[in-house]
Amino acid sequence: MYELDCFAGSSIDEAVEKLISERKLGHDCYINFNGVKIFSKNVTLDSAYLDITGMSKKEFENYQEKRRREFEEFMEKEEKRAHERIPYWIEEGHKLFPKDKHEMWDEIVPVRASDLYHGMELDNILEIQRLLTYEEKGSYEEIKKFMDNQGHSGMSWSLVCALIKALCENGTEIVEYLEMR
Template sequence: MKKYIDVDFNYGMTIEEAVKYLRQLSYETGKDYCGTFNGNILSSDMTVDEAYIKCIGKTFKEFKDEREKMRQDFIRREEEHKKKIPELTKYWIKEGHKVLSQDKWDEWDRCVPIRLGDLYKGMELGQCLDIIKTVKDNSIVAGIKVMKNQGHSGMSWGLMKSMIYTFCDCGSEFVEALDNM
C-alpha cells in the first residue's frame, strides 16, 4: 500500500489546479502526495478526470461543457430580458401608478427602467409595491412582515429600504420601525 504525504491546498484552487499541484510535488520529490479537496481525497497519481469524477461526478470536459452551456444560457436570458425592458417598463409604471400616491409617480417612472436594467432585473419593483400596498391596506407592521418574508439578501434588503423610504407615503416611519425591530 502506498504511503502518501498529506498536503493542504491553497484556498480558491480548482480541482484541476489541486491535481496539478500534487503531481508537480510528486515529480519534484519522487514521493506520493494527497490532499483533501471539499471532503474528497485527491492524490498525485490521479488524473484530472479521475479527480473531477470523484469530486463532482463528471469528467473535466463534461464539467467545462456544462459550464459553457450555462454561460451561453445566461447570455441568452440576459439578451431576452433586455429586449423586454421597454414592455416591462410600461407595465411596472402602470402598476406603480395603481399603488403609489400621485406625487411619487415621476420618481417611480424614472426608477423603473433603472431597476429593470440592474442586478435584480426589476424583481424589487413588485416586492416594493406589495409592501406599500400592505402598509396602505393594513399597517406598517404588516408591511414589515411582508418584507421579512421576501427573502432578501443584505444588498436587496438595503435596496428595499431605500425604495420604501422613497415611494411609501410613510416611508421614513416604515424604515424607522423596521430598524427598531
C-alpha cells in the same frame, strides 16, 4: 502521507498540478478538495474531475459552457420581460403613490428594470405600497413578513428599503422597523 493545503478559490487544475509536482518530488500526499480527497500517488486531471464532479474534465467544461449559455439566455429573457413591464410598473405606481412621487417613480422604473434584479424590487415596493394603502393601513409587521418571504440578498434588501424611504409615507420609520427585527 500528509495533507497539502488547498486554498479557497483554487481550481481542480491547480490542485492536480500541485499534487503532480509533489509526486515528482517523491512525496505521497493528498488534497482535500471540497470534501473529496485526491491523492498524489495516482492523480490525473480526469481522475480528479471524475472524483470531484462525477465528470471528466472535458465533460465538465461542456457542462459549464452549457450552463453559462442557459444563464445568458435566461438573463436576456428576464431583461426583455422587465422592459416589457415598464409601462405596467409606471401605471401601477401612478395608481398607488401620491402625485408628488410620480416623477421620481417614472425615473426609477427604467433604471430598476435594467438592473441585476430586472425589476423584482419594483414589484416589491408596489406590493408594500398596496399593503400600506389597501389593507387598512397595513401594519409594519405585515411588511416585515412580506419582505422576509422574498428571499432578499443584502443588496436587494437595501434597494427595496431605499425605495420604501423614497416613496412611502413614513418610509424612514418603516425601514427602521424592518432593520430592528
